[in-house]
Amino acid sequence: MEPRISMVTLGVDDLSRARAFYEALGWVVAPQSQESVVFLQGGNIVLGLYGRQALAEDAGIENTPPGFSGFALAINVASETEADRLFDTAVSNGAMARKPPQKAFWGGYSGYFADPDGHLWEVAHNPYFAMDADGNLKLVDEPA
């Protein structure tokens, strides 16, 4: 089994609001989307939007109130300028600024915003991480 992530599904409280937010950031709504679920194609992955309650039910777990969710999605970009621009685009489309992009202790440049449902996104420029021609991070040349 090749290790991969095929899709990240975010539980949301307002599907229309979430869809509009991600469309504003450039994600393309796939025709497989339905009334209760939205699939968005990124370059390398699918982002799913689904009702938070429905997601909890689908996984068979209780929809308890969220504390810190304990995860972050990241978009790595090629420059500090691009990180600033992406961060500003997100915030101007309804994201909450958590940490404006700034020099990071690890030698790169990083900021965080939360999407309209509170899901954390890091926007990062990491000069030590290689990208392939498609812009995907390639830390290992040929993964098993």
Added chain:
Amino acid sequence: MEPRISMVTLGVDDLSRARAFYEALGWVVAPQSQESVVFLQGGNIVLGLYGRQALAEDAGIENTPPGFSGFALAINVASETEADRLFDTAVSNGAMARKPPQKAFWGGYSGYFADPDGHLWEVAHNPYFAMDADGNLKLVDEPA
């Protein structure tokens, strides 16, 4: 800005335990890993493991106790048999079975496990979703 997810970072309570779990599932530890952070290369994405408290601090938010985290990562595979096998491998390496793979109302086959820190993974076979030669989901031929 091309929409993408470059990396998913999971906040974990025990970095060694988390690293061993994902290595057992086939992820390859990248040499850029450090004492406090582990980077794992999958085919299309990087999975980061980082202390939960450190992740909260990095994003500038409070490390409140988790309720339902409101997200799920998914691995899509080519067959029901492969879904069963992956699910069993995860559980035999310390994952908690949340929902054994089974026929899903949407016409596919799906199960859920939680990794040792409670992060949800769906294992799915979806006969309606196209995959490219590398096994990535391609719902839209040429995303913007």
